Amino acid sequence: MVREERSPEQHLPSLLSVCVVALLLAATAADPAAAAPRLFVSGASKEVNTILAGESVNVTATVKNTGSSEGAMSVEYVANGTTKATERVAVDSGSSAKRTRALTFNTPGTYQITVKSPKRSAGTVQVKKATAMTIRQDATSRQTEVRGGAVPTTKPYEVEMPSAMNRTFTVQSWTVNASQRSFTQNVTEYTDPADADIAVPDNDDASVFGVVTVGSSAGVQPSSMQFVLNRSNLQSAGIDASAVRVYHRVNGSWQAAETSVVEERTDQVVYEADTAGASAYAIGKIEPAFSITRTSVVSEQAPEGQRVVVEATVANDGSIEGPYDAQMRVDDAVVNQTSVTVPADTEQTVTLSTVVTTPGTFQIKFNDVNAGEIQVTESQVQTDGNGGAEPETEPTGTEPAIQTEPAVDGDGGLGPLPATVMGISTMLVIGGLLGALLLFGVVIALLRRGGSRNDSGFEL
Structure with a gap:
């Protein structure tokens, strides 16, 4: 066999390879960490930006391993510098893993969420007492879902309603009293009262610009609301801004709630109203409709002269109760007056009286309605102080012709005589x-x- 001889130059590549391998082996032996796992948090994120108090937000951490072997590390989930959760994450060499943790917040506020180590920001989350979101809207109505969290407080929940453009009437904020537990309410606004699912007054004594209905959860009651009304509505109806009220039904009748103007804008007026104790509201001006259906006049002897009594039946055909101011007039001079509250769709009898101390013929009116005429003789007004006639005594002329008395309440005897038979x-x-x-x-x-x-x- 012939052995081929190589030159030193031909053996050089092989020698270099052997040297490199030897150096790597030496380096590995000298630094064992080069063969260990290398894990760290490479990213962080969250699902939502806003939650209710008592709810949770899901935070996701991405853990990466750039080492040559499998390993594990502890991951911290931090809110405003406070660790809320910790978990151990295992990752294969040369790969990454994602872990999601639900973080619960009971106190309203703004929280910066981070995951470490090293520190990676997941962003901020707003924790609110309540939120509102429009779930349906058309040309004449809007339905808003109001959600409240389990806030550890006895104070009312107040939530800003979504803004709305080109609407003549809009609820701006909504406040409820809750029993420290989560709830959901649907608040529906109607700019056309005819579209509402409740009957509202539509006669000449009512101007209704909007209606609000509420679907309430158990233990949750409306407290107040702020709403915006266009001035054009008021001008068309000829109503002053200060005359607008929020009304709700009580025992079949509409009743005005406390309502006030909180801001006057160029084209709008902002109101705040008490909404406690009801679930349907009409916004505008509703007035009673009074009429006098019957009158009568009677007279009787009195110690001072002749007592004249006028009685009238006042009817309220309107949709709201109201005060009625009644006057008794003798020859167009007001001699007695009172004020009574007449409920809606009812009648009430009003009685007023006066004492005549001079003889003559007198025209009796109840407000502007002619109730009748009475004649008083000289013998009827000349008394001995006990109701008895004293014909020989001449009137001195120093007593007033008319003496005002409260409404007759009955004092025995035969009672008052009718003015006519x-x-x-x-x-x-x-x-x-x-x-x-x-x-x-x-x-x-x-x-x-x-x-x-x-x-x-x-x-x-």
Whole structure:
């Protein structure tokens, strides 16, 4: 066999390879860490930016291993510098792994979320008492879902409603009283009251610009709301901004809630109203509709003269109760007055009285309605202080012609006499009866005198 001889230059590559391998082996033997796993947090993220108090946000950490063998490390989930959770993550060599952890927040506020080590930011999360989101909207209505968290407080929840453009009426903020537990409410606004699922007044005594209905959760009640109303609505109806109220139904009748103007803008007015105790509201101006359906006048003897009583039935055909101001007028002079509250769709009797101390004929009115006419004789106003006639005493003229008294409440005796009987003045009827009795007495006296000379045996 012939052995081929090589030159030193031909053996050089092989020698170099052997040297490199030897150096690598030596390096590995000198630094064992080169063969160990190398793990670190390479990224962090979260699912949502806003949650309710008592809810959780999912935070994801990405752990990477650039080492040559499998390894594990502890990952910290931190909120505003406070560690909220820790977990051990194992990762194969040359690969990465993702882990998601739910972090719960019970206190409203803004939290910076980080995952380490090293520190990687997942962003911020807003923890709120309540949130609102529009779930349906058309030209005349908008439905907003209001959600509240389990906030450890007894104070009302207040939430800003989503902004809305080109609407004549919009709820701006909504406040409820909750029992420290999560809830969901649907608040629906109607710019056209006819579209609402409740009947609202639509007569001449009502101007309704909007309606709000609420689907309430158990234990959660509306407290107040702020709403915006366009000035054009007010101008079209001829209503001053300060006259607008929020109304709700109470026992079948609409009742005004406390409402105030909180801001006046160029084209809008912002109001705040108490919404406690109801789930449907009408916004605008609703007034009672009063009418007088019956009147009567009676008179009776009084110690000071002749008491005259006017009685009237006041009807309220409107959709809301209201105060009615009643006046008694004698010859167009106001002599007595009162104010009564008349509920919606009901009638109420109002009674006023006065005492006449001078004789004459008087026209009695209840407000502007002519109730009747009375005649007072001189003998009816000349008394001895106990209601008895005193015909020989002349009036001094120092007493006022009309003395005001409260409404008659009954003081015994025969009671008040009607001003007319069958269309004839009561005073004329009484005078006629007195005259007839006097004539009868004269006839009896004459008969008795003639009978003393009568021989017939009959005696009167």
